[in-house]
Amino acid sequence: MRNIRRIISFVLAICFIHIFAFSSDVQAQESVDIQAEAAILIDADSGKILYEQNADEKLAIASMTKMMTEYLVLEAIKNEEIEWDDEVPISDYAQQVSQNYSLSNIPLLEDVKYTVKELYESMAIYSANGATIALAELVGGSEANFVQMMNDKAEELGLGDVTFVNTTGLNNKDLFGQHPAGSETEENMMSARSTALLAYRLLHDHPNVLETASIPVKNFTKGLDDPLEMLNWNWMLDGLDLAYPGVDGLKTGSTDLAGFAFTGTVQKGDMRFISVVMKTNSAISRFRETAKLYDWGFSQFSKQEIVPEGYKFENKTVPVVKGKQKEVAVQAKSSFSMLVRNNEKDLYKPEFTLDKKKFDDDGNLVAPFEKGEKIGTVTVKYSGEGSDYGFITDKVATSELVTVEEVKKANWFTLSMRAIGNFFGGLWDKIIG
Structure with missing residues (x-):
């Protein structure tokens, strides 16, 4: 898995110059053509929508699901229901998923003590699926209960027509028959607009989410003989091959159904964007299309005092x-x-x-x-x-x-005089009427 990531990283380095060759063309455009099934760009501060394309079509979101899992974990910490240093029990189910190396994972062991912070970092940086399930079981008591919490929170946040059937964003068929909701082949579904709104609320309600989301690489050592290098799947972060200045989040996702998707955050001066691109055709293209959105947005908009x-x-x-x-x-x-x-x-x-x-x-x-x-x-x-x-x-x-x-x-x-005046004024109106 690690060797594959290094090979991909090398290939991306070769392609790097092509991805950002769009800047000069984009700056002169009134609009921008995004090669994705759906896309949206918003002002992260006011929520103003700057661009949208097919933003209401409900699509698979893959691991962008974990933004909702992060929201509920951060909310539980904020409400002092759990703490960063709490130890998290690892169920047979969470361990089984974590051992599937065809998915993004860190291997979990039942006899090792993992903290909330360690598992959260592996989820937010490396999109570790077993760790995600373990956190969901801690907060919700079971993944099924946590999925219900996700759907309830979606309604509370006004996300509209969304469907959560698991906590990871995987297709249910990858969960060894232990999927908590939905049919055996279902996935979590949202529109680009709903996904952007979730990211907007996540940044506003739990701004510390970016502290972890912005980490480009970190070693995971707990229970391992050799450290596992968790290279962030967001290759637009500083220090990674497709770095874009100011990118500090937020979450990628990919499955066969979802294609390649990305919810990004970027800041330049006094402007901050939230972007979503969904169902692009490659890991590279989701970042290429995001870069086009950012180049266009920074060239076409500026922050102005309206009131x-x-x-x-x-x-x-x-x-x-x-x-x-x-x-x-x-x-x-x-x-x-x-x-x-x-x-x-x-x-x-x-x-x-x-x-x-x-x-x-x-x-x-x-x-x-x-x-x-x-x-x-x-x-x-x-x-x-x-x-x-x-x-x-x-x-x-x-x-x-x-x-x-x-x-x-x-x-x-004064009140009495006004009342008398109003009475005779009304009477006079009737007489002359």
């Missing part, structure tokens, strides 16, 4: 009742920046949405309230004629909408 802090909506106020003033101006509490096409900043306009819970049945804000009272959210709207794909999540709130000033409650006399 400045304290942005006021001119000539727009909200009505107030029971207050000393009858209306109040509103503003954005904080600034908001996102990636936009070069020279298109002015095509994005701030707009606000009011929180109905803050208003009475007639649409009035009820006094008294403080300056800076949150009454809604500020978002942005694209007014150009080009392609705008929206955001990876529908829960987009760029900033809180707050009141510009405090409005105190009017005294009883």
